Amino acid sequence: MNKFPKEFYWGGSIAAHQCEGAWQEGGKGPGIMDYCTSGSYEIARRFTKKIEEGILYPSHEAIDFYHHYKEDIALFAQMGFTALRISIDWSRIYPKGDEDKPNQEGLNYYKDIIQTLIKYHIEPIVTLFHFEMPIHLVRKYNSWLNRDLIDFYLKYVKTVVTEYKGLVKYWVTFNEMNHIDPQTEASDFFVYMLSGLTYKELPGDKKKALAIIGYNMTLAGVKAAKLIRKIDKNNIVGCVFGIHPIYPRDCNPVNIMNAFKEMDRDYYQIDAMCNGKFPLYKLKEYDDFGIHLEISEEDSKAFAEGRIDFIGMNYYQTGVAKTGEDNEDDEKLFGGVQNPFLKQSKWGWAIDPIGLRYLLNYTYRKYEIPIMITENGIGAVDNMENGIIHDDYRIEYLQKHLSEMKKAILEDHVECIGYLMWGPIDLVSATTGEMKKRYGFIYVDKHDDGSGDLSRYKKDSFYWYKHIIETQGEDL
Numbered sequence: 001m002n003k004f005p006k007e008f009y010w011g012g013s014i015a016a017h018q019c020e021g022a023w024q025e026g027g028k029g030p031g032i033m034d035y036c037t038s039g040s041y042e043i044a045r046r047f048t049k050k051i052e053e054g055i056l057y058p059s060h061e062a063i064d065f066y067h068h069y070k071e072d073i074a075l076f077a078q079m080g081f082t083a084l085r086i087s088i089d090w091s092r093i094y095p096k097g098d099e100d101k102p103n104q105e106g107l108n109y110y111k112d113i114i115q116t117l118i119k120y121h122i123e124p125i126v127t128l129f130h131f132e133m134p135i136h137l138v139r140k141y142n143s144w145l146n147r148d149l150i151d152f153y154l155k156y157v158k159t160v161v162t163e164y165k166g167l168v169k170y171w172v173t174f175n176e177m178n179h180i181d182p183q184t185e186a187s188d189f190f191v192y193m194l195s196g197l198t199y200k201e202l203p204g205d206k207k208k209a210l211a212i213i214g215y216n217m218t219l220a221g222v223k224a225a226k227l228i229r230k231i232d233k234n235n236i237v238g239c240v241f242g243i244h245p246i247y248p249r250d251c252n253p254v255n256i257m258n259a260f261k262e263m264d265r266d267y268y269q270i271d272a273m274c275n276g277k278f279p280l281y282k283l284k285e286y287d288d289f290g291i292h293l294e295i296s297e298e299d300s301k302a303f304a305e306g307r308i309d310f311i312g313m314n315y316y317q318t319g320v321a322k323t324g325e326d327n328e329d330d331e332k333l334f335g336g337v338q339n340p341f342l343k344q345s346k347w348g349w350a351i352d353p354i355g356l357r358y359l360l361n362y363t364y365r366k367y368e369i370p371i372m373i374t375e376n377g378i379g380a381v382d383n384m385e386n387g388i389i390h391d392d393y394r395i396e397y398l399q400k401h402l403s404e405m406k407k408a409i410l411e412d413h414v415e416c417i418g419y420l421m422w423g424p425i426d427l428v429s430a431t432t433g434e435m436k437k438r439y440g441f442i443y444v445d446k447h448d449d450g451s452g453d454l455s456r457y458k459k460d461s462f463y464w465y466k467h468i469i470e471t472q473g474e475d476l
């Protein structure tokens with residue numbers, strides 16, 4: 001058999017703050033990403049305390065999915081999508097986060113999206129936290145440094161999961177919380193996207209603050225998993241991790257060990273969510289740093305009862321481990337050490353299709369639970385002429401990645417249940433805030449200076465993906 005299994009989910013993945021816009025409509029409160037300016041490859045996005053006049057904040061309009069979702073979902077249906085991963089923006093449901101009652105308009109808005117998907121037989125896969133939370137929870141409560149956040153999050157989760165009972169089966173508790181580990185040199189940007197706090201703002205010992213944020217989010221994740229299944233036993237709960245496998249520089253055992261450690265650090269939360277307990281090795285590592293985390297009996301119970309049902313994997317690139325010594329190469333190049341065997345995207349991300357097969361095998365063998373590729377794709381500059389976009393580079397990237405994923409499934413027997421391409425419609429780049437870093441099968445007339453009439457156009461890759469889905473990947 002040369003086809004993907006019939007029940008395999010084919011689709012895409014989008015996130016509210018990168019596509020919705022309408023930041024002050026429908027009763028939405030201000031969220032952390034609404035204070036994030038646009039940037040570029042060279043200039044980092046800024047997080048401002050107030051909305052500064054004359055400055056572009058990409059989330060405010062984005063691609064205006066808020067007013068275009070019916071049209072956009074119809075286009076996804078034309079490609080034959082059987083799944084779409086969306087995120088719910090917490091600040092549309094609880095504008096401040098600590099209210100007693102939710103905002104009904106926000107609940108209605110997502111309900112209509114979900115029902116539109118179901119109408120087209122597209123399975124909604126709903127992420128509950130994709131860098132979206134009310135800014136009020138950061139300013140008043142100090143974000144995830146405060147355990148109260150877990151209760152606010154659970155209240156929000158309970159509200160939406162109850163509201164969409166029977167409509168949504170697949171839930172994702174968090175997107176990419178693994179970027180907040182104290183030992184992974186969490187970038188300022190990811191610290192902000194996950195907590196609404198900048199690295200500088202973290203009080204006291206920064207490593208300790210990151211450990212606490214990571215722990216509280218992990219605990220919130222397992223508590224949510226239990227709650228979501230309690231609301232409906234048919235619910236299937238996952239968490240999404242953004243992992244880029246790390247290769248050793250060479251076969252020097254020292255470098256092998258460095259690579260192992262660098263990559264393994266990204267797995268402690270998956271361990272916590274799959275093994276039913278917060279990993280002891282992590283607690284001991286924290287101890288070595290002078291960080292003492294107490295795990296109460298109640299917390300241990302939550303880990304034991306909150307295992308996830310599937311792992312979501314966001315895969316874009318692989319990396320090469322630093323040598324751990326003063327090495328010019330480690331510092332010299334953007335994005336760390338470059339792999340001489342791989343080409344990079346315009347944004348410096350190493351293109352490595354085999355890395356996807358490796359990641360799937362590596363992760364599946366550790367936990368033996370289903371994996372869904374929840375993001376994968378290439379950000380590229382597209383040129384449109386007379387409404388036509390020839391994006392053969394995107395087709396080539398996807399073709400190669402999908403064919404490695406196919407080998408993982410059909411030859412290596414990895415239980416991979418779906419492929420959700422990142423940004424099936426052009427949207428705002430999370431790391432740079434740009435529009436010109438485009439991922440989509442569908443082009444959106446929106447540009448980095450905020451101009452554009454928001455019209456949608458089908459790229460060549462639109463027809464290519466449609467064919468792949470139609471033929472269940474036979475030609476890959």
Ligand code: BGP
Pocket residue numbers: 015018175176242314375379422428429430431432437
């Ligand atoms: C992941 C995020 C997405 C998405 C993607 C691509 O880390 O989960 O939100 O944006 O990366 O990154 P970028 O948009 O910066 O190219």
